[in-house]
Amino acid sequence: MSGIKASAASLPVFSTGRVYAAIKPILWLTLGLAVIEATVVLFEIRPYYLPRPSAIAANIVATPGAYISGLWRTVLETALGFVAGSVFGVAIAIVFHRWTLLRELFFPLFVVSQTIPVIAFGAVVVLWFGNTLFAKAVISFYISFLPVTVNTLLGFNSVDPRQVQLMRSFGAKDGQILRRIYLPAALPQLFVALKLASSLALVGAIVGEWFGDTTGLGVLLLQAMYNENVVGIWATIVVSACLGMGLYSLVALAERRIVFWGNEQ
Amino acid sequence: MSSTAKLEPQEPIGAYAAERPLIELRNVSKTFGSVKALSDLEVAIQPGELVTVVGPSGCGKSTLFNILAGLEEPDPGNILRLKGKSSSASDLLGKVSFMPQRDLLLPWRNVIDNAILALEVEGMSRTEARKQAREMLPEFGLAGFEAQYPNQLSGGMRQRVALMRTFLFKRDLMLLDEPFGALDALTRTMMQRWLLDVWQKHKRTVLFITHDVDEAIFLGDRVLVMTARPGKVKLEQVVDLPRPRKADIVTSSEFIALKKTLLEAIEEESMKSFQVSGH
Ligand SMILES: Nc1ncnc2c1ncn2[C@@H]1O[C@H](COP(=O)(O)OP(=O)(O)OP(=O)(O)O)[C@@H](O)[C@H]1O
Ligand SMILES: [Mg+2]
Secondary structure, eight states, X not given: OOEEEOOTTSSOEEEOOHHHHHHHHHHHHHHXXXXXXXXXXXXXXXXXXXXXXXXXXXXXXXXXXXXXXXXXXXXXXXXXXXXXXXXHHHHHHHHHHHOHHHHHHHHHHHHXXXXXXXXXXXXXXXXXXXXXXXXXXXXHHHHHHHHHHHHHHHHHHTSOHHHHHHHHHTTOOHXXXXXXXXXXXXXXXXXXXXXXXXXXXXXXXXXXXXXXXXXXHHHHHHHHHHTTOHHHHHHHHHHHHHHHHHHHHHHHHHHHHHOTTTTOO | OOOSOOSSOOOOOTTOOSSOOSEEEEEEEEEETTEEEEEEEEEEEOTTOEEEXXXXXXXXXXXXXXXXXXXXXXXXSOEEEETTEEOOGGGGTTTEEEEOSSOOOOTTSOHHHHHTHHHHHHTOOHHHHHHHHHHHTGGGTOTTOTTOOGGGSOHHHHHHHHHHXXXXXXXXXXXXXXXXXXXXXXXXXXXXXXXXXXXXXXXXXXXXXXXXXHHHHHHOSEEEEEOSSSBOEEEEEEOOOOSSOOGGGXXXXXXXHHHHHHHHHHXXXXXXXHHHHTO
8 A cells, every 4th residue: 555655856755555645634533532532531531621522522413503503604704804815915915016115114014013912903893893794804804914915925026037027028018927927926935825824814703703793613612611611612622623624725725736836946 | 233323321231231130239338337248239130140149158148138138228329220220128128039048937837838928928819829839839849748847848848948939929030048058969959950940941030149159150140259248249250151051061171160260269258258357
């Protein structure tokens, strides 16, 4: 099933078989859960500190409706904030790249804005936009756009000026150079930021829900905490973790599809 | 030959006074800060000519090309005429097909899509541009490779893709900056013969930079030898070897005589450039 792939271009790589690669995550997850289960039972850890994984699973299976509707709501908020943050992040990077003055004026401001803890900011957003899905998406957006801007700028700077000169010699206009050279060249860096932004956007959505909402994973978390429903807290954590990993894998998958040429220049 | 009086006054430029030059440079200088790269350069290229340019490294050959491609404005006081029309360098943007010293292929575009880059910029639809490019693939020895990406190609192939991109951008003047510089000797001679075939078929005016004197003579109608920095034309050597040229022409006595003249001129300049930079 596995063999050593010798290559002059890298250290020997132990490539694993396809089947193993597919079931590997499940295998390790099952093993991990079994170990935790055994530890909890063996050391008689009280559920207050760490409930048994099987109890958590049972909780989710018993009331799937609450988790599914919560998950759905949080997904919507995260996706909205993430997409808006990414688009805005790239747009701002283009503006900053072309107008250095604007960059010098506003970039520090953007950085400072990120030092305001999102918790402090969240209350204001909910006051401004009401207790809506949109308000949570705004918080999500707020904490996800800056890494996108920073990395897109980094990607723009990696463009070979001779490449741009070649385009100019063809008589290319600025817009054509942006679309055909700058944006594709920034993609490898951009995706690094998008993976980070996907996780940040989820944090934004969950924290946003703490400022008042009726559904969502953040709400479930709060409710479970007030009711001292430890199993509920853990169940929500598990669902959130799955969502986070799902979003990340989605972006990583898109990366592998789109940035097939890697970082070579 | 003609006995009728010409209305237009003729400015004789070497042996090529009969035709009107496609492009003409006079008094062209270029200074980068304290570095004077070109000084009072004079060149005239006739339509359909293949002119090769040799000269010591750093003498301003690429700078000359950048000016001709419209990317760099020469110092004020220059005269630059395209088809007899006075223009500034930036007017030449989009008018000259330029192949820089590096292939500069885009890693995210496959062979076909790299080749059609200039056509796309011109506003041609992708389907139409790809169709044109596909027809040219066999001629450039790239048949069957259209879907490959640059990192899957050999150095010679990458260079041919870059050449194809330059050829597809159909302009009267083609500038090739050391197109075969990175190739091994064998591939290089193959490519030279191939370039002559393609050139004869497509009838373009070509300005070709090289470091290789054999290459300069084998390809060129004329060889321009540039001086050490600041660069100007030291010698304009007409190559009156018959075309089509066979590979064995390099051993003919005419070829060797030309080579001797050119090597002497180049050697003299190379020594100078070493003395200058040795300070
Ligand atoms: N953009 C620039 N800024 C400053 N100096 C430059 C610039 N471009 C070229 N030079 C200088 O001008 C001189 C001529 O450079 P150029 O690239 O034209 O030489 P070249 O003849 O093409 O050399 P090679 O044969 O090595 O390619 C060099 O001394 C170089 O340092
Ligand atoms: Mg050069």
